[in-house]
Amino acid sequence: MQTVKVVVTGPFNAGKTEFISSISEIDVVSTEQKITDGSRVVKGRTTVAMDFGRITVDNDLVLYLFGTPGQKRFDFMWDILSEGMLGFVVLVDSARPETFREAKMLLDRFRRYSATPFVIAANKQDVQDAWLPEDMRIALRASSDAKVLSCVATDRDSVKGVLLELLYSILESIAEG
Amino acid sequence: MALKGSLKDFNVTQLFNLINLARKTGSLTIEGSGRKAEVCFKEGRLVYASLNGQDDGLIGMLEKAGKISSEQSLVIRARSKTDADKELGLLLINAGYVTQDDIVQSVRSHTLDVVYLLFTWTDGSFRFEPNRLPAEGAITVPINLENIIMEGSRRVKEYEMLQNELPDLNMALKFTERPDAKLHDINLTVEEWRVISFINPRNTIRQISKANSMPDFKMRRIVYGLLSAGLVELVIPEGPKQAPSASEAVSAPPPVKRSLILRLIDRVKRM
Numbered sequence: 001m002q003t004v005k006v007v008v009t010g011p012f013n014a015g016k017t018e019f020i021s022s023i024s025e026i027d028v029v030s031t032e033q034k035i036t037d038g039s040r041v042v043k044g045r046t047t048v049a050m051d052f053g054r055i056t057v058d059n060d061l062v063l064y065l066f067g068t069p070g071q072k073r074f075d076f077m078w079d080i081l082s083e084g085m086l087g088f089v090v091l092v093d094s095a096r097p098e099t100f101r102e103a104k105m106l107l108d109r110f111r112r113y114s115a116t117p118f119v120i121a122a123n124k125q126d127v128q129d130a131w132l133p134e135d136m137r138i139a140l141r142a143s144s145d146a147k148v149l150s151c152v153a154t155d156r157d158s159v160k161g162v163l164l165e166l167l168y169s170i171l172e173s174i175a176e177g
Numbered sequence: 178m179a180l181k182g183s184l185k186d187f188n189v190t191q192l193f194n195l196i197n198l199a200r201k202t203g204s205l206t207i208e209g210s211g212r213k214a215e216v217c218f219k220e221g222r223l224v225y226a227s228l229n230g231q232d233d234g235l236i237g238m239l240e241k242a243g244k245i246s247s248e249q250s251l252v253i254r255a256r257s258k259t260d261a262d263k264e265l266g267l268l269l270i271n272a273g274y275v276t277q278d279d280i281v282q283s284v285r286s287h288t289l290d291v292v293y294l295l296f297t298w299t300d301g302s303f304r305f306e307p308n309r310l311p312a313e314g315a316i317t318v319p320i321n322l323e324n325i326i327m328e329g330s331r332r333v334k335e336y337e338m339l340q341n342e343l344p345d346l347n348m349a350l351k352f353t354e355r356p357d358a359k360l361h362d363i364n365l366t367v368e369e370w371r372v373i374s375f376i377n378p379r380n381t382i383r384q385i386s387k388a389n390s391m392p393d394f395k396m397r398r399i400v401y402g403l404l405s406a407g408l409v410e411l412v413i414p415e416g417p418k419q420a421p422s423a424s425e426a427v428s429a430p431p432p433v434k435r436s437l438i439l440r441l442i443d444r445v446k447r448m
Contacts, residue, residue: 061437108344141410174435
């Protein structure tokens with residue numbers, strides 16, 4: 001049995017748990033706890049260790065999805081999670097520009113962890129104040145060839161689209177390599 | 178008795194304020210994390226500053242300020258028989274290389290560069306030795322501290338912002354490929370042109386900074402401006418890998434076959 005993994009990262013409350021829940025064939029194993037700091041006003045519980053989802057391809061191959069902890073104080077987990085990943089998704093709440101700086105920092109950091117392909121998912125596109133993916137590309141200073149994709153993490157088809165784009169990028173990187 | 182302590186307890190702004198208000202004369206040495214600076218004051222006014230590893234005497238200051246070329250610098254160094262900047266300055270003025278004003282401006286600019294950098298130091302130890310002044314041959318330019326303190330405080334805030342926006346100087350830059358970018362309409366300063374001339378995915382920002390003898394703060398500010406204007410993009414440096422720190426090592430992607438990814442794609446499509 002071969003297992004491969006994709007990491008889903010993003011700022012606090014970007015929608016990582018929903019993203020993995022939407023596509024995972026098992027209930028997401030989420031290690032959450034009550035928030036004890038100022039973040040309480042945004043969200044009552046947050047992921048402490050990681051979200052964990054699974055997609056079984058066949059008897060020989062399983063894809064695991066790992067969500068990184070949402071709060072910076074758990075950043076020691078990031079390099080552990082990123083080891084051996086096929087690629088990663090940076091999930092960003094399109095309606096909360098105050099989190100874009102952190103998203104950019106996460107993107108830079110994960111790119112330094114591993115030279116694997118990535119996509120940026122502009123989540124919560126169903127929210128009225130959501131920024132357009134192309135505007136977010138500029139705000140996040142993503143390079144012109146980076147994929148910045150529209151996403152609604154609670155919608156399975158939307159999540160499938162993001163995951164497929166990441167897999168296509170991985171495929172291209174193999175072809176190039 | 179020397180005034181000494183830690184920057185964590187008494188920061189550079191507070192130190193300068195104390196020296197200014199008390200009209201102190203003497204030398205302030207700040208060191209920590211492998212770096213050391215010496216700043217001298219006369220009756221509460223800044224007169225001299227030097228930073229270990231970045232000082233190259235008057236010639237270096239004039240070259241950095243663009244008053245002499247690197248070729249002239251080499252010739253002057255080879256012919257110069259004195260280490261005293263005052264004496265050297267007189268020789269350069271008499272030989273017509275520079276004017277007195279060039280020298281004053283260059284020394285002033287160098288002194289301010291060093292001092293503004295100090296405002297961004299948040300840890301280290303300091304020691305103020307009363308009545309100790311620079312060596313006899315050094316050129317001193319008196320500068321009032323009030324404006325420096327205000328500008329320094331402002332720069333601390335800007336520095337923190339730039340650190341957040343551009344945390345990693347080991348990234349490289351490449352010119353944007355946006356079709357609407359109008360590079361020919363852009364007006365750049367001499368320093369920005371210097372940076373631009375080194376932009377290449379093989380050069381890290383840190384390397385460009387070093388090649389231009391530019392302090393990190395100034396480099397971050399220029400790169401931030403170029404990024405904000407959409408002229409350049411951050412990229413991972415190409416070419417020979419630099420020795421990465423253990424915590425920042427870029428691991429190679431796991432070896433996977435195309436067939437595996439195609440199976441994953443097929444599975445996700447069928448979901």
